[in-house]
Amino acid sequence: MRVCVVGAGAIGALLGVKIWHAAGGEHAVTMVGRAGSHLSAMQRDGLRLCGESVADDVSASGDNGGEICMRTGERNAAFFSSLEDVPQKQDVVFLALKENQLAQIMPGLPSVSHAETVYVTLQNGIPWWYFQIYSGPNEYANKVVESVDPQGVLFHGIDPCRVLGCVVYPAARKKEPGVVEHVEGIRFPLGELDGSHSERAERISQLLVTAGFKAPVVEDIRSELWLKLWGSLAFNPISALCHATLGELCTFPPSRELAVRMMREAEQVGIALGASFRVPLERRLDGAASVGAHKTSMCADVEAGRPMEVDAIMASVVELGALTGVFMPSVSAVYALLQLLNRQLDQGVSFPAVPAPLPDPKM
Template identity: 35%
Template sequence: MKICVFGAGAIGGHVATRLALGGADVSVVARGAHRDAMAAEGLTVEAKDGTHKVHPRVGSPQELGVQDAVIVTVKAPALPSVAEAIGPLLGPETTVAFVMNGIPWWYFDRHGGALDGRRLPEIDPGEAIRKAVGVERTLGGVVYSACTVKQPGHIFVENATNRVVLGEPDGSASPRAEAIAEVLKKGGMGGEVTQDIRGEIWTKLAMNLAFGPFAILSRMGSGGAARDPVVRTAMVRALQECNAIARALGHDVNLDAEKRVASISRSNHKASILQDLELGRPMEVAAMFRVPLEMARMAGVETPVLDLAVALAVQQATEAGLYKPAA
């Protein structure tokens, strides 16, 4: 199975490694020093189950050609550049799995509810990715893996349990998702298929939406912020509001806010969106913060704590020049 990982940074590089270990013919589209190191020396992943080295093909979409599947693992602000470049990877039967943070561009496609077909222009400006890929090719995806690029070509995986969850936008059974999941499992990474991929998206998004703004505002990571009792109370309420949005949209998401905040207060992990702020990288403000709150309004859910926290976090991102609000 020919699989290209488009955006092989920390997460994408880890996924590419597991696919290669699982027997896939893997290629990657990446950039910068990390790309150069992978091309010259291969890709090393240091994980709890050992250190693994693979040698994926590294190149441009034109050089790599048509694939059986493409797994897109870029940050949301990079989607327009993916739309411009992805064409040569796509054949008539190519599947494209978007394994990304936040609300995906296809969220209301094949949704089946009152909001079916609603567009999300802040995530897909000009419908560029919709036109380039099309919903019929698309799989949704969520990844649970805390990774960092230790040095170019070398990825460190923090947690012992890592998994990717895939699903069809219409909730149908999915042989193509099963095929990718099976390769991941053979490579030592959890691969799962769900018939409620939106619910899975909300399960992960709730944590990012509830805790990410406080990480940005405190500059000390979600765990440090949660150790302050006043902030801790606000974070609990924010996560409860996330649960309410997800349920109003038809998903059985009911995270135990008290337990989740208590758990994160013991963690030193720094949220990826705070890392982006510190490193001057474009921030996933639209997909992780603004659009979910827009959806809360669509569903008639009030979110006073999130509204304030997100507004202040967006100010920080905008002031840093790492996010430009939609016109």
């Protein structure tokens, strides 16, 4: 199988290296990343993946060093800065970019696509295709989610019949150019937009399972997206605004109560759109709390001086709340604060990293 990962950041790197390593080079894996120090390091020295789970994998396989390295020139491994440079058509393209970056790579997709190429979407929050091939309330079918897809560029430019939805649960981070650490998590549930159990979904699921991930094919990918977004909508903003870890914000009573209110509001929107929530709210909170001293991706963006992924995670839900007539006072208030914080980041204001607190010796 020919596999292309567009977006060589933390999650894209995790997928690409693990797929390539597990197959022993049998699958041709191409990484496409933005020109810069990270891509240069990968092209020069290879893409290195480390972390406890990786150390376990290489130990079990008899490898040494506690990391996996995928290098240019090794069997079926390649790195490029644009899709147009990829020399062959691909069987599956993992779109591991933020949603606001996807329009930039759309012109290059035809150059790597044949008639059966599948696009697996890995974006956080509400995706542009949410109301395409949609079986929820009829009045919402084929609506464009403007907050994530202004003017419907993705909606009209990418064939939804090629799309396979996927929810990203793992956490990973870029340690230095060319080096990515797998922090925790291995779940990538995926599904067809129409809820069918297709051969291609099973094939891609097996590709991910062989690479060491849990990738069940689910019948309702939109409900699975809401389950992830349900927590991200609350945990990410609170963590970013307060430089707090998941353990802190989910166990400190005032911030936990705020998270509950935000999640209740979002739940009403999801239900109005036909989604279901298979995990109780308190269990979702407790699961996040159990992760402990881990900062969310939004918090990491703030401390690195990068603009946050606000539109897909928050603006989209506010938009859908207005569409369904759901009153969302807590979500709207936190969204306003997050917009201001993003504006400060755009203006170059820095927010240095705050170390995670040491355990309380009295506890």
